[in-house]
Amino acid sequence: DGGITQSPKYLFRKEGQNVTLSCEQNLNHDAMYWYRQDPGQGLRLIYYSQIVNDFQKGDIAEGYSVSREKKESFPLTVTSAQKNPTAFYLCASIGSSYNEQFFGPGTRLTVL
Amino acid sequence: RKEVEQDPGPFNVPEGATVAFNCTYSNSASQSFFWYRQDCRKEPKLLMSVYSSGNEDGRFTAQLNRASQYISLLIRDSKLSDSATYLCVVSLYSSASKIIFGSGTRLSIRP
Numbered sequence: 001d002g003g004i005t006q007s008p009k010y011l012f013r014k015e016g017q018n019v020t021l022s023c024e025q026n027l028n029h030d031a032m033y034w035y036r037q038d039p040g041q042g043l044r045l046i047y048y049s050q051i052v053n054d055f056q057k058g059d060i061a062e063g064y065s066v067s068r069e070k071k072e073s074f075p076l077t078v079t080s081a082q083k084n085p086t087a088f089y090l091c092a093s094i095g096s097s098y099n100e101q102f103f104g105p106g107t108r109l110t111v112l
Numbered sequence: 113r114k115e116v117e118q119d120p121g122p123f124n125v126p127e128g129a130t131v132a133f134n135c136t137y138s139n140s141a142s143q144s145f146f147w148y149r150q151d152c153r154k155e156p157k158l159l160m161s162v163y164s165s166g167n168e169d170g171r172f173t174a175q176l177n178r179a180s181q182y183i184s185l186l187i188r189d190s191k192l193s194d195s196a197t198y199l200c201v202v203s204l205y206s207s208a209s210k211i212i213f214g215s216g217t218r219l220s221i222r223p
Binding site for chain 2: 033035040041042043045088090094099100101103104105106108
């Protein structure tokens, strides 16, 4: 089955620690995205990548970093510089027609 | 002004009712429009694309009004399972970055 996987589903970290969220897709999509969603809010774009070895900042990139070494993978690191990291993180990808975005199941990060 | 605006709701309607909500967008160059459904604590999933001519999928009808820059979603004969948050999404073909999500409209169907 084609799709997007994110792991882990729930993640707890102590304040001040960096943490990396995994996102893998086997849809052969070029473009991948990371969004953050806070309770009762819409999705806000953190980073996106249109092609391997290239990525761009979204609206709220401060305190986050990404890499895109392989087409299938787009991991997100939440650094200690992110002031309020507790949120629901969603990874998505889109095909060349830039139509439907496919989402992974999300990772719920809680920083204690 | 937000790029994509939705009434957050909640809309609380009885089962079997018809409910409609709109979404306005600010960029007149927007090319693609979508409605996504998001269940509580889950990822968004595509409900339907919105075409210039309007489109219908069973009980769901989506319309686009380019002159007034809004899209609408109509749900007929609502079911309990329709309870969810409905996200309006607007994008430009030319840029992978310009995919804008509305904050969502919460819909609750009561028995």
